[in-house]
Amino acid sequence: xxxxDQDFDQCSALRPASFGFYLxxxxxxxxxxxxxxxxxxxxxxxAEGVIGDASAxxxxxxxxxQVDLLVPGNTLELLNAKVEMYEGWMRLxxxxxxxxxxxxxxxxxxxxxxxxxSYIEYELVDRPA
Numbered sequence: 001x002x003x004x005d006q007d008f009d010q011c012s013a014l015r016p017a018s019f020g021f022y023l024x025x026x027x028x029x030x031x032x033x034x035x036x037x038x039x040x041x042x043x044x045x046x047a048e049g050v051i052g053d054a055s056a057x058x059x060x061x062x063x064x065x066q067v068d069l070l071v072p073g074n075t076l077e078l079l080n081a082k083v084e085m086y087e088g089w090m091r092l093x094x095x096x097x098x099x100x101x102x103x104x105x106x107x108x109x110x111x112x113x114x115x116x117x118s119y120i121e122y123e124l125v126d127r128p129a
Contacts, residue, residue, distance in 0.1 A: 007022075009023050011053045011117070014117055019081075020081075021080070021082070021083075022080070023053075023078040024053070024075065025107070026051060026075050026107045027070055029050050046067070049072075054110065054111070056115040058090060060092045069101070069102055074106075075107045076101070077100070078100055079098050079101075080098030081098055082094070089122070090117050090122070
C-alpha cells in the first residue's frame with residue numbers, strides 16, 4: 001500500500017469546539033500538571049504545553065504517553081485533534097480516536113507566539129428566536 005502525503009491544517013484554523021484536525025506543530029514549552037499513581041498501581045500523567053506553527057499557537061493538553069512527546073523543540077504530528085473549551089478558553093487535545101507522534105521532519109519556521117488562540121476568551125451566547 002502506497003503512503004499518502006497528508007496536507008496539514010494550519011493552527012490558525014482552530015475554532016472553539018471543532019474537531020478532526022491533522023496538524024504538524026512545534027513544542028515551545030511544557031509543564032507537567034498531574035503525575036500520580038492510583039491505588040491500583042496505574043499512573044496518571046497530564047501536561048500542558050504551548051505548541052504552534054508560523055500561523056498561530058495554542059495550549060495543548062497531553063495525557064499519559066503523550067506527555068513523553070511534549071518536549072520543547074520537538075515537532076509533533078497530531079491526527080484527529082480536537083478543540084475542547086475549558087472555562088471559556090481553547091485547549092487542543094487528542095483523545096483515543098486520534099494519535100500523537102513525533103514528526104519525521106521538524107518544522108523550520110518560528111512559532112507565532114503573538115497569536116496564541118488559547119489567550120482569547122469565548123462566551124456562549126444564546127441567539128434570540
